Amino acid sequence: MSAHGPRAVSVGGSNPGIIQTGDNASATIVQPTGPAPQALAGLPAAPVGFVGRTDALEQILAFLNPAGRGWPGVVVSAVAGMAGVGKTALTLVAAHQAMTQGWFGVGVFFIDMRSYTPDPGERVSATAAAGQLLRAMGIRDTDLPPTGDEQLGLYQSVLADRAGEGMPVLVVADNAAVSGQVEPLLPAQPCHRLLITSRHTLTLPAHLVDLAVLPEADAVDLLRTALQAGRADPRAGAEPEPVAKIARLCGRLPLALQIIAALLRAEPDRPLAEMAAEMADAQQRLDALDSGDRDQHGRPLAVRAAFDLSYQHLLVDQPEQARLFRMLPLNPGPDISLPAAAALTSAPEPVVRRQLAALARAHLLTIPITGRWSMHDLVRLYADQHGVSPAADDQREQALDRLLYYYLATAEAANDHLQALPGQPVPDHFTGRDDAMAWFDTERANLVAAVTLAQATARHHIAHLLPARLNVYLHWRRALDDLLTVNTIAATASTRLGDRHGEGTALNNLGVALRQVRRFDEAITALQDAATIYPDLGDRHGEGTALNNLGVALRQVRRFDEAITAHQDAATISRQLGDRHSDGLALTNLGLALCEIRRFDEAIIAFKQAKSMFDFTKDDHSRAIVQANLTETERRQAGG
Known part of the structure; x- marks a missing residue:
């Protein structure tokens, strides 16, 4: 492609600056072929159907606008983002609007720095770029200095001459990867501008505008707009839910949205719901995001x-x-x-x-x-x-083991803080209970997903142990769905490991969670199974805990006689073990069950016995609860 002569326009200026942007995602950019760089006088076409980016576009135009206030000092305004996010598209829209405003007129030059090519040797250096820009500005080959450094010097001299003549220049350097490629191209005169596109946040001093994926509404709008490029297409209006689903599955990435729209344009009778269903398979999604076409360099047009x-x-x-x-x-x-x-x-x-x-x-x-x-x-x-x-x-498998054991060990330390009584020693991994809770809050999604992953990869030891470290936290946060998930997995993992004690613990916790989501029949079955497992293991404490929880579930389905028996048995076990706290809990629940069938005298006795247990353990919270129950029961006994 041949370079045109220089074109000039008069424009005022503030300070020189750089805006760094990125690759094109919504327009075909005409770029030179072959290994040698080639600068263009002018710009490739602006993308058709450009959507969104209002704030980012305003920031770039404010930088380009000679009447704008700009920023103090030497300004580098950086717009950066991932591959396919539409950085070059945004840059071209801004540059074309600047030309329309007459800020640069015809003094605009474009060069592809080719940093993101499979062959590192194709990356364009600053000196090579300077030579090509000089040619685009009308300097003949016979007038170019022999060395790259000299060509950089001539480039700066030409810019200085143009500034003196009131002929400001805009240079767009596309696809730079390192500061060294573009920093020598920064004009010294405040009337000139340099726009850089890059997937990297360069180390140039910069006001950063980080270009993220599109907001959901803009992603849907882009998909609708691209779908109707060249012809009316009723599918977007007829299938709004699949349109939104496709936009989400594309990750709201402009390149992905453009590719899917192109594929759908090629199959005008294909329902959008069918495309959405195909993309829902995560393992096939990247394959679906391939247009089957190639760009001018022969590269596939695919995410x-x-x-x-x-x-x-x-x-x-x-x-x-x-x-x-x-x-x-x-x-x-x-x-x-x-x-x-x-x-x-x-x-x-x-x-x-x-x-x-x-x-x-x-x-x-x-x-x-x-x-x-x-x-x-x-x-x-x-x-x-x-x-x-x-x-x-x-060493991928070993890496996954290390990660899961990190989550297990840290969750165990955090759980110790949550369960510790005053004065009890705790791991120094956390500063206290609040710190441990904050860690659980931050890592909750990872921890629950880690349990699921451990099950999927047959790491049954982790799938069995990690839920036990999460139960207290998840109960405190009332994360009932997560409780059901991790304890169902824990019960299965314990069975596969032949760990009967772990199975009993998991069933006990699962039963409590099922009761809290009002799946009472399933809760009763799980707790009955747990209560059956513990005696075989000689675990009286576990048996008492399961019986107490079973009694609560039975009471909620109005099986009061069975509930009373379960709580009495739990209290007996706790008393034999000398566990006053568990004894107090069982007696409190016994009192509640007795109240339901109006056996107030017995309920009062149970509540008073529970209160004496909590007096001994100095559990003020439980003591306050049982006192409130006692007062209410005495009121009801008196006919109040």
């Missing part, structure tokens, strides 16, 4: 191909980061902490922190909150698939 460019960049330049990238999908929950990532990799935390930060700068990870890292759903699928082949070299 996987876009991710390949970022991944290959890692493999060549940062193999240890590539290994971490492949291993992070092993974490079962939505995000991961630094200690968990360190356990996963068996590397020191400072090393892992640097690697996580680098992956975040490359927009292969996001940081939902400080100290935690997550992956976009499609990136996670991609990374996980790339972890299969090198699984042995990466």
